[in-house]
Amino acid sequence: MERVQFSLLLIFTLSFYCLRAESEDGLAIHKVKQRCNAEEKDALLDFKQSLSDPHIVLSSWDTDEDCCTWKGVSCSNKTNHVIKLDLSVFSETLYAASLHPSFFRLRHMQYLCLSNIHFNQTRIPHSIGSLTKLSHLDLSYSGFVGEIPPHIGNLTKLRYLDLSYNSLVAYNLLWMSHLFSLQHIDMSKVNLTFATNWLHEISVLPALSTLYLSSCNLQTLPNLLPFSNFSSTIERFALVYNHLNGILPNWLGQLKRLKELYLDLNYFTGPISFASSSLLCDLNVLSLSYNNFTKLSNDETALKCKEYKMTKIDFSNNQLNGSIPEWFGNMRNLTDLFLGNNQFDGLIPHSLGQLTNLATLDLGSNNLHDNISEFHFASLSQLRYLDLSHNKLSFSMISLNWTPVFQIYQLHLSSCLVGPQFPLWLQNQKLISLLDLSNCGISDIIPSWFWNISSQIKYLNMSQNAIRGELPISMNIALEANIDLRSNLLEGRLPRLKNFVRCVSFSNNKFSSGIELYVNGNMSVGCARPFSKSSLM
Template sequence: MHLHLHPVLLIVAAEEERGREIKLRAMASPLRFLSSLLLCLLALLLHRATVTSGCFSMEREALLDFKAGFHDTHNRLSSWVGQDCCAWAGVICRATTGHVVKLDLRNTNTYDRALRGERMNSSLLALSHLRHLDLSFNDFSGICIPEFIGSFKKLRYLNLSSTYFMGGIPARLGNLSSLYALDLTDALYVDDYGNGYPVDNLDWVSHLTSLKHLDLSGLNLTDVPDWFSSVNMLSSLQVLNMSYGGLNSIPVSVVHVNFTSSLTVLDLSFNSFSSTLPKWLGNVSGLTSLGLSSCEFRGTIPGAIGDLSSLTFLNLGNNFLLEGIVPRSMANLRRLEELDLSVNQLSGTLTGWLEQLTNLIVLNLSYNLFNGSVPASVGKFSNLTGLYLGGNSLGGVISEAHFESLTKLRVLDLFDNSITVSIGQSWVPPFQLRVIYLSNCHLGPQFPEWLRFQTQTQELTMHDCKIAATIPNWFWNFSSSTVTLVDLSDNRIRGRLPSSLSFARLEELYLDSNLFEGPLPAMLPSALDTLYLSNNSFTGQLPGCGIDETTYASLRGRPQGRSGSLKAIPRFDLAASYGCPIN
């Protein structure tokens, strides 16, 4: 029996031993956890031992050395004292690590308080966790862009705009492979003659594969051989600005554009391409803003422009040589808020495409060859603030319907067209205009009564508007606190001038070639520096009369102080008006 129990007892004993081991392990687990926790805390304490009051000493010393390279006449860096560099102005640290991740010394007061950089030491590389560096609108005109900036491996944002560094752009910036945004607008010094340091190549740009925002505007890129190939490597690019760059070439056709699906903003304005509009633009379907003004583009506007249905801003103005009719596909751009086609040779009518652009805020078609009438549907553009149609060959009639919903309109420019403005004398306009240019339109024969409701106008021109009526008394209080220019010349307006003009800010007054009569005002606005009264029938004594021709000639060329008399007006014309002669 004992022989049979012995194996059983051995088994039981073994099980008990195993149980004791399990209990011991269970008891040891909390101890092991506590030991691990203590080790972590000790490591953290050792880590923080290198930090003094939330700032790493190495990073603090690097920032102080950086500060020493500035001439800070306005004490913008006066807070850079003490141990905690994370509390200094423009220095941002990550809360979890204490490392400096952002250095923002942008000069927000661009007319003053600029830091003057006299040297930049590579010790700044101690900020190895830096992601954001902004030195914009400070003065570095005595030094070059440091090569070491290209060694900030974690940098995502770099802004050196309006810093005026000497020399060129270091190619080592191409090492910033994590960079999302690069702004080098006016980053290089420009002399008094407008000559900036030339940039000879942009090959380094092609290595910035993470780049979403690139602004090279204002740099001298005239010598760059193939700028498009470098930029075309950036498949994630969303914003590209190369305006005012002196670029003189652009490919008209491209086999493949890498940023067709990503690019939303393209500004190439104020360059000298002297070519037709690129065909590949129609493939950049995500564009919301396209600036191609003053680029010397010629030829017609391609129908593919209508494929850019996401556009809210389109500027093709001041190219001088764009010609032909506006393609009807322009009507597809129904999200447009600003359209500028001014100063070209575009022709044809406005119907068939303009009516669909109901979201427009600013419409500038001035100085072209457009003909026909203005569509009445423009009166439905309820967001419109600026309507610029001057300098065309437009005709037809503009009535109250053209202004029906234009409550936000501030600028009305119909200058130098053959338009008849037919508006009832009892009409009350829905807008308050700041600028009114109606010269050479047919407004008369009555004086437009609706003007009396305009109380905020700054400029009014109604030269040669076929007005043949007596000027109403209310006009002498027209926008009296805001108006600076009034031109009623070359009409047949009758009436007398008041004894004093109440236009507090009036600088220019043109009443010449009308039928005004009676004496001139005894008091004139103190701001007035240009007065034309010739070819009228004024009588009586001139204010300040009796001065000789030599004195009048000197007054025409330079201000003499403003006393309210004709003696104080630097430019005036009284020829063929009655009054005392100029001897």
């Protein structure tokens, strides 16, 4: 009897604890479902109602659901307040007439990204300064106009600020003086014409590491850097597409932690000199294209780095003259070297052929004269883009049995002396998508193996040669390709193209038939002018 009573008591006790545990679990689940603060949930729903959502991307924002589970919304695990709103996670565009006032009831928010929401040419409301817990603010590409409200200066915890690519203006940047935690600024496309003291006002920030001020209508770059921590904190600095001119100020070479410098599309002149500077030692990216620089230092003794970390150099589209310095060959981490559209002359340094990480080499449109040999490409196994076009270069020293160590994607050799034979070393290039062999002195027949590698070529230009023979009846070219075989000695029947092409030109050849494939519309192509018999023959 006692055993029966004990068993019943044990069952009752266990059942009680199981029911209690289930009840507590139920409460816990209920709490999770109701984790979102009611006032903040209402604010988000009001904000949702103010948006035009043609693709219904905010479908998860439902009154019956916990707002902490909504897409783009995150809550604190401790306080349950909404601390993050990131609408950039939606791939489709949202539209709004303005930033709804209810939005500013989200006072605990720390991370706010409204990038790519189209606010229909409205102003940033002054109330933005009430979100004082923000550490991340991204309003880029959002259609805001007018003056940047100085009330942003109230956001003293801000570490990341992106106002880029709107139609904003700032008459000064004094409002930044309280943002002592700011590490990242992107104000590209903000009109700073009237903010003449911009560098002094920004340089007071003690922790700034990234500064992007591209397309800001900046007129001058001061010759002297104000006394500040700027020189020891800045790591990424971009002033692309402004109106800056004169020679590079010396203080740029004294930025101790600089990793990336972008000064493209300005009006800088004079030499690119690194004397009395350790700028190049720790720099990863140096981009100075589309300026008016005239000279590149050839003094290798000025470069005293034990190791160079540089991965990208872009000096293209300047007026640089003289020979290409040998010291480029010391930068063994280089992946991209752009020296095209300058006035370099002389030989191509063999040291460039030792850059084992080089993927892009652009030397096009200079005055270089050299006999190209295998040594120029000895270790370039990573090479994917090569432009040697519009120089005085000859490939006569390349042996017939040469097999390149690289697999090229884009090859620009226009106006180089590649012929008279068709380059046999192209036979092993299986990844090529762009091939420009125009005006290369080729007087050979296109070998049959070429049409085995042509199926992935999107742009093919072999015009202005003396290429002989007939094209295959069915030409294997990539879909929507551009083909230019003008001004050769090709004959026979015009080929049928296996795929639709954007544009094809066979003019100034000796074709005898097949014109009906093109002029009758059976092989429609997207050239600027319609085909006629004279353009094809």
